[in-house]
Amino acid sequence: MDRPRLLTPAGNGRVRPAGLTRRSLLGLGAAAAAGLAVPGCSRGRSDEPAPAGPATLATGNQGGVYNVFGGGLAKLVSEVTGMEMTTLVTNGSVDNLQRVAAMKADLGFTTSDTALNAYEGTGLFSSGGLKFTALARTYDNYVHVVVPTASDVTELKDLEGLTVNVGPLNSGTKVVADLILSTARLRNVKTTNLSLTDAVEQLRQKADAQGRGPGIDALIWSGGLPTSPIAALQKTVGFRLVDISIVAEEISLKRFGGYIVSSIPPSVYGLASSVPTLAVPNYLIARPNLSDSWAWWTVNTMFRRQNDLMTSHQEASSLDPR
Template sequence: MTGAEANRRRLLGAACSTAAAAALAGCSQYSEPVRRLRFATGPEGGPYNAFGRALTTAVARRTGRLRIGPVSTAASVDNLRMLDDGSAELALAMADSAQDAVRGLPPFSRPAAVTALARVYVNYTHLVVPANGPVRTVQDLAGRPVAVGAPGSGAQVVARRLLRVAGLTGRRSVRERELGLAESVASLRAGSVDALIWSGGVPTPALSVLARQLPLRFPPLDGQVSELRERYGPVYTAVTLPAGSYGLEEPVGTIGVGNYLMARAKVPQRAAREVLQVVFDEWRVLLREVTAGARLEPRFAISTGEVPLHPGAVAYYRSVYG
């Protein structure tokens, strides 16, 4: 090899090294690390958990920089506490529990640092009893064993408020059984409780299965809506279990409560906007396993009452809808 050839090879090697270094620098300049957000959902088999799994899959498919890890919980109250203490970045929560969290009302000892991304759908309160049993109205629950939801769940918050406004306190109190949905269904089927109170989408799959195994009655609850609103605010609305659900021949009036997709205030605005983009693009898939016939619309989504919208959510709605 001549001296000229050796010099030429050294120059080519230096050029290749420089190009490689530049390429690496370019990658580090323009690529971003994957951001991971923990998502507090609900118990396995429940609607919050189903929503969380669906959103996890959709985000992984649609975004390159964002990943969501769903975490099973007791649901609303637990989820809000996890947001506040930093053990989760995203969560689902019922509107009444979220309102209590920002107000710092029991079971929260102080105002929680939580924000909303969107109101995503409405829960329907179900009072479920055997059709051949003695319970025909909420008043008939007095003194009876009733499954009121798991500790830390939003369903339990609604159940206890319902019983309170119905006057089922003191000597007329029910015998509460703190059970999650699966345990409540099993207990009603076995006859160890006379009723269960549940708040969820329509139809709730576990209740649809139960209705095929045991004739059920759904006593109306809409008569308690005005008292709930007077005591606790407009988070409660009158809604209707539609005919056909669970074999119902006629619609049944009941209590509606919104569900919020929540976030810690410290979640970066860009991440919040990316999550919302996926939610609005994929809402049909996300809600398919949660509640039938629901739609997600901006005017509905921004209705989060006293719970402030995350700055990233505000920016998203302004950019898309003006």
């Protein structure tokens, strides 16, 4: 896999947002930058007692990597502790942060850019910041701008006048999709907020109808590699990924939140060549008063049972305890 490339802002006099450190700028993410403590996990204890009750893990869209990876993790943690961890299908990062902060979920996944907004009370969280705890960095999300193979779209500006799915409301995908469209200065794009599986189906249906009738012309998705519902399109109408390198570099240079310039290798989806894109680190988060036992056993299991977790999704190979 191509190595992510960090671009740091030039000395243009911009003021760095409060709470953001060089550590987060290097891709370690918003939650770590905020200096959030990891209960129990820092002790490295091998005698941590099993949790006293069940826990819930907020994941993401059905079929997305958050959902698949989270399902595998919950199964392993339940097996190791003897106490059940169940998963919740959600809209993604924003939804997960809100659930965790409201104690409607014990743990969840989020992207670093959305976590930074939630911590500082900006963007979708301008009504007030949220309280949550960062437990670990997991893997990176990659932005996919997906069009059918037969589409005339070859660059972002070609999306003008078309219908594009930007992810469900309260999702990390929508956060980064809106940022990409605004940075590309696209003003005449009709957007929809479908789930991943519904978006893939509508893209397929319109492509089957040769672009006529209802449906969408493209979809934007932020997720791990590969994302199965997207990969399945190669067996039907086929798809291409749009190069967003210019916008990715502009975002990396001008925005904080852990954004990384990277690319999606051709082998992931059977593409002709690698496609430049934007990557965003992911974090496992928890409600602030999560018990030491649940925090310790979840993180410990995620890293110690990494090989077993890889059977659920290959993104587990990206885990690095360093």
